[in-house]
Amino acid sequence: MGEFHVMDHPLIQHKLSIIRDKNCGTREFREVVNEIASLMVFEVARDMPLKDVEVETPEGTAHAKKLAGKKVAVVPILRAGIGMVDGVLDLIPTAKVGHIGMYRDEKTFQPHEYFLKLPSDIGERQIFVVDPMLATGGSAIMALDALKKHGANPKNIKFVCLVAAPEGVKAVQKAEPDVDIYAAALDDHLDHGYIVPGLGDAGDRLFGTK
Numbered sequence: 001m002g003e004f005h006v007m008d009h010p011l012i013q014h015k016l017s018i019i020r021d022k023n024c025g026t027r028e029f030r031e032v033v034n035e036i037a038s039l040m041v042f043e044v045a046r047d048m049p050l051k052d053v054e055v056e057t058p059e060g061t062a063h064a065k066k067l068a069g070k071k072v073a074v075v076p077i078l079r080a081g082i083g084m085v086d087g088v089l090d091l092i093p094t095a096k097v098g099h100i101g102m103y104r105d106e107k108t109f110q111p112h113e114y115f116l117k118l119p120s121d122i123g124e125r126q127i128f129v130v131d132p133m134l135a136t137g138g139s140a141i142m143a144l145d146a147l148k149k150h151g152a153n154p155k156n157i158k159f160v161c162l163v164a165a166p167e168g169v170k171a172v173q174k175a176e177p178d179v180d181i182y183a184a185a186l187d188d189h190l191d192h193g194y195i196v197p198g199l200g201d202a203g204d205r206l207f208g209t210k
Protein backbone atom coordinates (compact mmCIF):
# COMPACT_ATOMS: atom_id res chain seq x y z
CA MET A 1 0.00 0.00 0.00
CA GLY A 2 1.24 3.52 -0.78
CA GLU A 3 2.26 5.65 2.17
CA PHE A 4 0.18 8.61 3.32
CA HIS A 5 2.05 11.58 4.78
CA VAL A 6 0.53 14.62 6.47
CA MET A 7 3.06 17.45 6.35
CA ASP A 8 2.68 19.13 9.69
CA HIS A 9 5.46 21.72 9.32
CA PRO A 10 4.39 24.93 11.11
CA LEU A 11 4.82 27.09 8.00
CA ILE A 12 2.60 24.76 5.96
CA GLN A 13 -0.03 24.63 8.70
CA HIS A 14 0.01 28.42 9.12
CA LYS A 15 -0.42 29.02 5.40
CA LEU A 16 -3.18 26.42 5.17
CA SER A 17 -5.12 28.28 7.85
CA ILE A 18 -4.99 31.40 5.65
CA ILE A 19 -6.57 29.74 2.61
CA ARG A 20 -9.16 27.86 4.65
CA ASP A 21 -10.64 31.22 5.70
CA LYS A 22 -13.73 31.90 3.59
CA ASN A 23 -12.77 35.58 3.53
CA CYS A 24 -9.42 34.92 1.83
CA GLY A 25 -9.68 36.56 -1.61
CA THR A 26 -8.59 35.16 -4.98
CA ARG A 27 -5.25 36.97 -5.10
CA GLU A 28 -4.09 35.82 -1.68
CA PHE A 29 -5.52 32.33 -2.20
CA ARG A 30 -3.51 31.91 -5.40
CA GLU A 31 -0.32 33.22 -3.82
CA VAL A 32 -0.54 31.07 -0.70
CA VAL A 33 -1.48 27.88 -2.61
CA ASN A 34 1.77 28.25 -4.55
CA GLU A 35 3.74 28.92 -1.38
CA ILE A 36 2.37 25.77 0.24
CA ALA A 37 3.18 23.79 -2.92
CA SER A 38 6.81 24.97 -2.70
CA LEU A 39 7.09 24.04 0.95
CA MET A 40 5.56 20.64 0.29
CA VAL A 41 7.74 19.78 -2.70
CA PHE A 42 10.82 20.68 -0.68
CA GLU A 43 10.02 17.68 1.53
CA VAL A 44 8.43 15.45 -1.12
CA ALA A 45 11.67 15.67 -3.14
CA ARG A 46 13.72 14.46 -0.18
CA ASP A 47 14.64 11.14 -1.86
CA MET A 48 15.78 12.61 -5.20
CA PRO A 49 19.08 10.92 -6.09
CA LEU A 50 22.35 12.80 -5.64
CA LYS A 51 25.80 12.33 -7.16
CA ASP A 52 29.20 13.15 -5.70
CA VAL A 53 31.02 16.04 -7.33
CA GLU A 54 34.19 17.97 -6.67
CA VAL A 55 33.83 21.75 -6.71
CA GLU A 56 36.69 24.21 -6.64
CA THR A 57 35.86 26.86 -4.06
CA PRO A 58 38.06 29.96 -3.68
CA GLU A 59 39.80 28.09 -0.83
CA GLY A 60 40.19 24.53 -2.11
CA THR A 61 38.31 21.43 -3.26
CA ALA A 62 34.93 20.63 -1.77
CA HIS A 63 33.48 17.13 -1.98
CA ALA A 64 29.93 18.15 -2.71
CA LYS A 65 26.69 16.65 -3.98
CA LYS A 66 24.52 17.58 -6.93
CA LEU A 67 21.20 16.23 -8.15
CA ALA A 68 22.00 13.12 -10.19
CA GLY A 69 19.86 14.41 -13.02
CA LYS A 70 16.74 12.29 -12.67
CA LYS A 71 14.21 14.03 -14.86
CA VAL A 72 11.10 15.43 -13.22
CA ALA A 73 7.58 16.11 -14.45
CA VAL A 74 4.95 18.02 -12.54
CA VAL A 75 1.46 17.07 -13.64
CA PRO A 76 -1.43 19.25 -12.44
CA ILE A 77 -4.98 17.94 -12.57
CA LEU A 78 -6.89 20.81 -14.19
CA ARG A 79 -8.11 23.20 -13.21
CA ALA A 80 -7.21 23.52 -9.58
CA GLY A 81 -3.87 21.71 -9.85
CA ILE A 82 -2.56 24.57 -12.01
CA GLY A 83 -2.56 26.63 -8.82
CA MET A 84 0.31 24.54 -7.45
CA VAL A 85 2.56 24.36 -10.54
CA ASP A 86 4.52 27.59 -10.13
CA GLY A 87 5.27 26.71 -6.52
CA VAL A 88 6.82 23.41 -7.61
CA LEU A 89 8.71 25.03 -10.51
CA ASP A 90 10.18 27.63 -8.16
CA LEU A 91 12.16 24.79 -6.55
CA ILE A 92 12.58 22.48 -9.58
CA PRO A 93 12.78 24.89 -12.53
CA THR A 94 13.90 22.25 -15.02
CA ALA A 95 10.79 20.10 -14.51
CA LYS A 96 8.58 19.53 -17.54
CA VAL A 97 4.85 20.07 -17.11
CA GLY A 98 2.13 17.65 -18.22
CA HIS A 99 -1.58 18.46 -17.95
CA ILE A 100 -4.56 16.25 -17.25
CA GLY A 101 -7.97 17.92 -17.54
CA MET A 102 -10.62 16.49 -15.27
CA TYR A 103 -13.96 17.70 -13.96
CA ARG A 104 -16.40 16.06 -11.57
CA ASP A 105 -20.02 15.65 -12.51
CA GLU A 106 -21.90 17.97 -10.17
CA LYS A 107 -24.47 15.33 -9.20
CA THR A 108 -22.63 12.00 -9.30
CA PHE A 109 -19.11 13.33 -8.50
CA GLN A 110 -17.80 10.97 -11.17
CA PRO A 111 -14.68 12.40 -12.87
CA HIS A 112 -14.53 13.04 -16.61
CA GLU A 113 -11.25 13.41 -18.49
CA TYR A 114 -11.26 16.21 -21.09
CA PHE A 115 -7.57 16.88 -21.79
CA LEU A 116 -4.24 15.13 -21.62
CA LYS A 117 -0.80 16.27 -22.73
CA LEU A 118 2.32 14.75 -21.20
CA PRO A 119 6.07 14.98 -21.85
CA SER A 120 6.91 12.25 -24.40
CA ASP A 121 9.50 10.70 -22.06
CA ILE A 122 7.09 10.50 -19.11
CA GLY A 123 8.17 6.88 -18.49
CA GLU A 124 11.65 8.03 -17.44
CA ARG A 125 10.53 10.81 -15.14
CA GLN A 126 9.92 11.26 -11.45
CA ILE A 127 6.35 12.56 -11.45
CA PHE A 128 4.65 14.87 -8.97
CA VAL A 129 0.90 14.90 -9.59
CA VAL A 130 -0.59 18.00 -7.98
CA ASP A 131 -4.20 18.82 -7.10
CA PRO A 132 -5.23 20.82 -4.02
CA MET A 133 -8.18 18.53 -3.19
CA LEU A 134 -8.40 14.76 -2.72
CA ALA A 135 -12.09 14.19 -1.99
CA THR A 136 -13.66 10.91 -3.17
CA GLY A 137 -10.38 10.07 -4.92
CA GLY A 138 -12.11 9.56 -8.28
CA SER A 139 -10.19 12.29 -10.11
CA ALA A 140 -6.84 11.23 -8.66
CA ILE A 141 -7.39 7.59 -9.59
CA MET A 142 -8.47 8.46 -13.14
CA ALA A 143 -5.46 10.76 -13.56
CA LEU A 144 -3.03 8.16 -12.20
CA ASP A 145 -4.52 5.51 -14.49
CA ALA A 146 -4.13 7.85 -17.48
CA LEU A 147 -0.48 8.42 -16.56
CA LYS A 148 0.18 4.69 -16.33
CA LYS A 149 -1.58 4.11 -19.67
CA HIS A 150 0.83 6.60 -21.23
CA GLY A 151 3.89 4.83 -19.88
CA ALA A 152 4.48 6.40 -16.47
CA ASN A 153 6.03 4.10 -13.89
CA PRO A 154 3.68 4.13 -10.84
CA LYS A 155 6.69 3.66 -8.57
CA ASN A 156 7.92 7.07 -9.77
CA ILE A 157 4.65 8.89 -9.02
CA LYS A 158 3.90 10.94 -5.91
CA PHE A 159 0.50 12.56 -5.39
CA VAL A 160 0.66 15.96 -3.68
CA CYS A 161 -2.50 17.65 -2.40
CA LEU A 162 -3.38 20.29 0.17
CA VAL A 163 -6.47 18.80 1.81
CA ALA A 164 -7.42 15.12 1.78
CA ALA A 165 -10.55 13.33 2.94
CA PRO A 166 -10.20 9.90 4.56
CA GLU A 167 -12.43 8.41 1.84
CA GLY A 168 -10.13 9.66 -0.93
CA VAL A 169 -6.93 8.51 0.76
CA LYS A 170 -8.38 5.02 1.22
CA ALA A 171 -9.62 4.83 -2.37
CA VAL A 172 -6.28 5.94 -3.88
CA GLN A 173 -4.28 3.62 -1.64
CA LYS A 174 -6.46 0.69 -2.75
CA ALA A 175 -6.44 1.52 -6.46
CA GLU A 176 -2.84 2.77 -6.72
CA PRO A 177 -0.73 0.84 -4.20
CA ASP A 178 2.59 2.12 -5.59
CA VAL A 179 1.76 5.81 -5.24
CA ASP A 180 2.61 7.72 -2.06
CA ILE A 181 0.24 10.53 -1.07
CA TYR A 182 1.34 13.79 0.56
CA ALA A 183 -1.18 16.20 2.08
CA ALA A 184 -1.04 19.32 4.24
CA ALA A 185 -4.10 18.11 6.16
CA LEU A 186 -6.36 15.11 6.60
CA ASP A 187 -9.87 16.45 7.17
CA ASP A 188 -12.96 14.91 8.76
CA HIS A 189 -15.31 13.67 6.08
CA LEU A 190 -17.14 14.34 2.82
CA ASP A 191 -20.51 16.04 2.55
CA HIS A 192 -22.13 15.82 -0.89
CA GLY A 193 -18.68 15.33 -2.39
CA TYR A 194 -17.11 18.30 -0.62
CA ILE A 195 -14.41 18.01 2.03
CA VAL A 196 -15.49 19.15 5.51
CA PRO A 197 -14.15 21.49 6.76
CA GLY A 198 -11.90 21.66 3.66
CA LEU A 199 -11.58 24.99 1.93
CA GLY A 200 -14.50 24.97 -0.49
CA ASP A 201 -14.14 24.64 -4.25
CA ALA A 202 -10.43 25.11 -4.85
CA GLY A 203 -10.78 25.75 -8.60
CA ASP A 204 -13.40 28.44 -8.11
CA ARG A 205 -11.41 30.09 -5.33
CA LEU A 206 -8.19 30.06 -7.39
CA PHE A 207 -9.72 31.42 -10.56
CA GLY A 208 -12.54 33.53 -9.15
CA THR A 209 -15.23 31.65 -11.06
CA LYS A 210 -17.93 31.52 -8.39
Ligand SMILES: O=P(O)(O)OC[C@H]1O[C@H](OP(=O)(O)OP(=O)(O)O)[C@H](O)[C@@H]1O
Pocket: 077, 078, 079, 080, 081, 102, 103, 104, 105, 109, 111, 131, 132, 133, 134, 135, 136, 137, 138, 139, 140, 168, 193, 201, 202, 203, 204
Ligand atom coordinates in the same frame (compact mmCIF):
# COMPACT_ATOMS: atom_id res chain seq x y z
O1 LIG B 1 -11.50 13.39 -5.27
P1 LIG B 1 -12.60 13.87 -6.14
O2 LIG B 1 -13.96 13.54 -5.57
O3 LIG B 1 -12.48 13.41 -7.56
O4 LIG B 1 -12.57 15.46 -6.10
C1 LIG B 1 -11.41 16.19 -6.25
C2 LIG B 1 -11.41 16.94 -7.55
O5 LIG B 1 -12.42 17.95 -7.54
C3 LIG B 1 -11.86 19.20 -7.88
O6 LIG B 1 -11.88 19.44 -9.24
P2 LIG B 1 -13.21 19.92 -10.00
O7 LIG B 1 -13.95 18.75 -10.58
O8 LIG B 1 -13.99 20.83 -9.13
O9 LIG B 1 -12.63 20.69 -11.24
P3 LIG B 1 -11.92 22.12 -11.27
O10 LIG B 1 -10.54 21.89 -10.73
O11 LIG B 1 -11.94 22.48 -12.70
O12 LIG B 1 -12.71 23.06 -10.41
C4 LIG B 1 -10.44 19.08 -7.35
O13 LIG B 1 -9.57 20.02 -7.89
C5 LIG B 1 -10.09 17.65 -7.70
O14 LIG B 1 -9.60 17.50 -9.02
Ligand SMILES: O=c1cc[nH]c(=O)[nH]1
Pocket: 080, 133, 135, 193, 194, 195, 196, 198, 199, 200, 201, 202, 203
Ligand atom coordinates in the same frame (compact mmCIF):
# COMPACT_ATOMS: atom_id res chain seq x y z
O1 LIG C 1 -14.08 20.03 -1.14
C1 LIG C 1 -13.80 19.89 -2.34
C2 LIG C 1 -13.96 18.67 -3.01
C3 LIG C 1 -13.62 18.59 -4.32
N1 LIG C 1 -13.13 19.67 -4.96
C4 LIG C 1 -12.97 20.85 -4.33
O2 LIG C 1 -12.52 21.81 -4.95
N2 LIG C 1 -13.30 20.94 -3.04
Ligand SMILES: [Mg+2]
Pocket: 080, 201, 202, 203, 204
Ligand atom coordinates in the same frame (compact mmCIF):
# COMPACT_ATOMS: atom_id res chain seq x y z
MG1 LIG D 1 -13.76 22.75 -8.83
